[in-house]
Amino acid sequence: EAGVAQSPRYKIIEKRQSVAFWCNPISGHATLYWYQQILGQGPKLLIQFQNNGVVDDSQLPKDRFSAERLKGVDSTLKIQPAKLEDSAVYLCASSLFWDRAPTNEKLFFGSGTQLSVL
Amino acid sequence: AQSVTQPDIHITVSEGASLELRCNYSYGATPYLFWYVQSPGQGLQLLLKYFSGDTLVQGIKGFEAEFKRSQSSFNLRKPSVHWSDAAEYFCAVGARAAGNKLTFGGGTRVLVKP
Numbered sequence: 001e002a003g004v005a006q007s008p009r010y011k012i013i014e015k016r017q018s019v020a021f022w023c024n025p026i027s028g029h030a031t032l033y034w035y036q037q038i039l040g041q042g043p044k045l046l047i048q049f050q051n052n053g054v055v056d057d058s059q060l061p062k063d064r065f066s067a068e069r070l071k072g073v074d075s076t077l078k079i080q081p082a083k084l085e086d087s088a089v090y091l092c093a094s095s096l097f098w099d100r101a102p103t104n105e106k107l108f109f110g111s112g113t114q115l116s117v118l
Numbered sequence: 119a120q121s122v123t124q125p126d127i128h129i130t131v132s133e134g135a136s137l138e139l140r141c142n143y144s145y146g147a148t149p150y151l152f153w154y155v156q157s158p159g160q161g162l163q164l165l166l167k168y169f170s171g172d173t174l175v176q177g178i179k180g181f182e183a184e185f186k187r188s189q190s191s192f193n194l195r196k197p198s199v200h201w202s203d204a205a206e207y208f209c210a211v212g213a214r215a216a217g218n219k220l221t222f223g224g225g226t227r228v229l230v231k232p
Binding site: 002003040042043044089106107109110111112 | 122127159160161162163175188208210219220222223224225
């Protein structure tokens, strides 16, 4: 079974530039999550999708971050403009059912995109 | 609001020795508790989870964890570590009442000495 795919693996940009990350979840998984993991901290949920609808984006800094999952499959997360404090690993995860996830349902994580903002 | 504290940032253990990682949580009701492992360059992998019932939970790779309500703890243990156990370990708490949102601790990095 193919896992959660993320690209790019690494990205280095200067502050005020824009950046986009891509995630392709496991086939058939309805729920997709984007997490931000700052060095030395645990992952923090940014946004959760159920198919192509947003379930929770309460911790997404909407003035600069945006995410979409247009066809309910793959997703992109964008930062525009980037700040130094956005340097982190951005993890994508997916699960089969949203109403049982992530507590009663297993989350599958991608390897992440490591972003460095200079 | 739910929160998780992992008091130990780094732990170094000799191969073959026992390992215990501490996790304390804060939540008003009975939480769901998880331990994840993150190896370098890889995504997080679920080791084990506690929802209810037996407070001693068995997981993959020989790990176990014990839920102690009186201490608000969910410590992870392994009797004998292998070099491949070197990784970062995250404790997480979730609850249906909190919208099933997972809150992660800051993580504990485990180094294994030969």
